[in-house]
Amino acid sequence: MSRSGPVGVGVIGAGVISDQYLSNLGSYPDVEVVAVGDIDADRAAAQATKHGVRSSGGVDAVLADDDVEVVVNLTIPAAHVEVSTAALEAGKHVWSEKPLGIEREGAKDLVDLAGSRGPLLGCAPDTVLGPGWQTAKRAIEAGAIGTPLSATTAFQGQGPDWWHPGPEFLFAKGAGPLFDMGPYYLTALVHLVGPIAHVVAVGTKAAEVRTIRSGPRAGTEFPVEVPTHLALTSIFEQGQVASSLMSVDTPLFRHGVFEVNGTEGTLVLGDPNYFGGSELRVYRPMVEHDRSKPQPYEILPEEGPLSGRxxxxxxxxxxxxxGDVHVATGQVAYHVLDVMVSAEESVQRKEFVEVASTVDPVPALPADFDPFAATLA
Structure with a gap:
């Protein structure tokens, strides 16, 4: 059945991140959130009331709602594949929070299911669709830094156990700094530089047990299942190399280190956990050797309004x-997942690991892309 007008959206998962999604989706005229679902129906009802959504209930209620065309899957990582599969089988298009899954097999089955049945499949992070990252992508494509050669990224800090009231899932299989924050940095690298062919990584843990530091359960101990400090080297299909630090084991808090080096300049971007708002700088090769002077740089103005999750x-x-603006696809998300699983394997095997998947170059959004415009009749 052909439809027109705003696209109906059903949100499954009424946890902390749902506030951002429900608020932002409510500001985009081309979509309308018509249902909120959760295994806790009372929590779904509370979020629906808070954000003015007309319907709520369990997961099955959202999947059975004919007004829901796109399901936004905000469940925990371990449930992503199960919920997304159920939505695809119900004939819905699916946007999933990251990661697409926590294992290759289930995530690949999900991509294949979408391909065989026809619904669209997409996956966070969509921060790469924000004006900062899209401006940078168009600049790189236009040759602003020449031929890209390498990249450097880093985020580090004390970890979510210092602020999250229930952080255990962030230290379980399918999470940790690699799977929790890594998708932002790796997805941005794939969008800006291209697919990754090989990885090598070293991972460690500061402790086998950590303690919740805030909220009503402060003082509760929980096990750490995954590396909490990871040094990753990625080699791209076209020969570029990226060095990435991902750590929740350092007293120094430093997020948003992201630099792309080319033959004619270095592009310094912001935090890939954000859509934009940071100063984009291009540094050129120096023509004189004088360390007493600040190195000059050019500023790239961001193009487009600042959007959100x-x-x-x-x-x-x-x-x-x-339209033709679906670029944060399931295929890109699967490639990023494959890179992360390969990095895990490299930590375990202490050797380079080939990334079996690939993905076509990701196109940039049009310079006039405006999420706040009403474009659907």
């Missing part, structure tokens, strides 16, 4: 109505 689902919605 949920813009990837909006891109899917516009594509459903005949």
């Amino acid at each position: 949920g813009v990837g689902a909006l891109c899917m919605a516009r594509t459903l109505r005949g």
Whole structure:
């Protein structure tokens, strides 16, 4: 059945991150959130009331709702594949929070299911669709730094156990700094530089047991299942190399180190956990050797309005109505997952690991892309 007008969205998962999604999706005229679902129906009802959504209930209620065209899957990582599969089988298009899954097999089955049945499949992070990252992507494609050669990224800090009231899942299989924050940095690298062919990584743990530091359960201990400090080297299909530090074991808090080096300049970006708002700087090779002077740089003005989480689902919605802006695809997300699992294997095997998957170069969004415009009749 052909539809017109705003695309109906059903959100499954009414946890902490749902506030951002529900607020942002409510600001995009081309989509309408019509249902909120959760295994805890009372929590779903509370979020629906808070954000003015007309319907709520369990997961099955959202999947059975004919007004829901796109399901936004905000469940925990371990449930992503199960919930997304159920949504695809119900004939819904799916936007999933990251990661797409926590193992290759289930995630690949999900991509294949979408391909065989026809629904669109997309996955966070959609921060790469924000004006900062899209401006940088178009600049790189236009040759602003010449031929890209390498990249450096880093985030580090004390970890979510210092602020999250229930952080155990962030230290379980399918999480840790690699799977929790890594998708932001690796997805941005794939968008800006290209697919990754090989990885080598070293991972360690500061402790086997950590303690919740805030909230009503402060003082509760829990096990650490994954490396909490990871040094990753990625080699891209076209020969570029990236060095990435991912750690929740350092007293120094430093997020958002992201630099792309080319033959004619270095592009310094912001934190890939954000959509933009940071100063984009291009540093050129120095013509004189004088360390007493600050190194000069050029500023790249961001193009487009600052968006937020949920813009990837909006891109899917516009594509459903005949547009062509769905670029944060399931295929890209699967490649990033494959890179992360390969990094885990490299830590265990202490050797380079080939990344079996690949993905086509990711196109940039149009310079006039505006998530706040009403484009659907």
